[in-house]
Amino acid sequence: xxxxxxxxxxxxxxxxxxxxxxxxxxxxxxxxxxxxxxxxxxxxxxxxxxxxxxxxxxxxxxxxxxxxxxxxxxxxxxxxxxxxxxxxxxxxxxxxxxxxxxxxxxxxxxxxxxxx
Amino acid sequence: xxxxxxxxxxxxxxxxxxxxxxxxxxxxxxxxxxxxxxxxxxxxxxxxxxxxxxxxxxxxxxxxxxxxxxxxxxxxxxxxxxxxxxxxxxxxxxxxxxxxxxxxxxxxxxxxxxx
Numbered sequence: 354x355x356x357x358x359x360x361x362x363x364x365x366x367x368x369x370x371x372x373x374x375x376x377x378x379x380x381x382x383x384x385x386x387x388x389x390x391x392x393x394x395x396x397x398x399x400x401x402x403x404x405x406x407x408x409x410x411x412x413x414x415x416x417x418x419x420x421x422x423x424x425x426x427x428x429x430x431x432x433x434x435x436x437x438x439x440x441x442x443x444x445x446x447x448x449x450x451x452x453x454x455x456x457x458x459x460x461x462x463x464x465x466x467x468x469x
Numbered sequence: 470x471x472x473x474x475x476x477x478x479x480x481x482x483x484x485x486x487x488x489x490x491x492x493x494x495x496x497x498x499x500x501x502x503x504x505x506x507x508x509x510x511x512x513x514x515x516x517x518x519x520x521x522x523x524x525x526x527x528x529x530x531x532x533x534x535x536x537x538x539x540x541x542x543x544x545x546x547x548x549x550x551x552x553x554x555x556x557x558x559x560x561x562x563x564x565x566x567x568x569x570x571x572x573x574x575x576x577x578x579x580x581x582x583x584x
Contacts, residue, residue: 357512386571396513396558396574409571443512457503458572460512 355379357446357461365467371432374464378425378446385427386458387419390441399442402427431466439468472496473561475575482582488546490578492559495540499561503572504533504544507556516557517544549582556580 358377366372378385387399398411402421419429425446431438442465445458474493482488494502503518519526519533519542526533532545546553559575 388572388574395576396560396572398571398573401571411571445512457515457518460505460514462510462512 357444357459359442359444359461359464361464362462363465363467365469366434367469368434368436370434371430372434372466373428373430374442374444374466376427376429376444376446376461378427378444379448379459382446382448382459383425384447385421385425386445386447387427387429388443388445388460389413390443390463391439396443399429434468436468439466441465472573473559473575475559475578477578478576479579480581482549482580484549484551484582484584486549486582488549488553488580488582489543490557490559490580491541491543492561492575493539493541494561494573496561496563496573497540498563499573501562502533502535502542503560504531505558505560505574507558507577513558546580549580551582551584554580554582 360375384403386401388396390396399413400407400419401409405421416432421427441463443460443463445460447458472495476491504516505513506516507513517528517531517533519535521537524535530547535542556577556579558577560572562572
């Protein structure tokens with residue numbers, strides 16, 4: 354079974370640009386979460402999607418947005434990039450049973466964003 | 470407000486020794502406490518997890534000890550091996566009774582096991 358796939362793995366942008374990151378969850382997983390990892394702040398929750406609906410959102414500015422498609426694939430977008438947005442962006446998928454709690458989170462290897 | 474505090478930041482252990490990493494949480498609504506292991510260039514991978522209705526869970530060389538009254542939990546790695554060298558994260562979440570599915574992570578512990 355293929356794991357969580359994130360693309361691109363590495364990218365460099367300049368301040369003011371925008372970026373879109375993609376995540377393909379494990380087959381059958383309908384819940385997709387995004388986390389930002391930085392040396393200073395560690396792993397911080399961005400948002401979680403299930404069945405194309407955002408169910409939970411972390412404490413990030415509106416420049417950070419996401420969406421989920423009908424095939425459970427997800428994208429996140431960061432607009433008007435700032436130097437502080439440089440980070441590893443991790444996607445995680447989970448098998449969500451109807452009415453049940455979220456299962457184990459399986460993380461991808463991340464997309465490393467550098468903002469110059 | 471940091472809801473999950475992890476210590477130490479870094480830890481050096483000799484091969485065969487015991488590695489101990491501690492975490493403390495504030496939110497009493499948390500009911501799921503996983504530990505993740507992350508190697509350089511990889512995403513975090515679930516190592517072991519515990520619910521607050523048990524005080525200890527063991528899987529191979531890895532043990533979680535949980536103290537609900539103190540709101541603390543710890544990871545013990547017995548017979549530590551150089552291959553265990555990685556960054557370890559504790560986390561907490563509320564898995565039941567609502568839509569709050571996010572994990573709140575500690576800041577991580579860089580473990581180095583010397584041969």
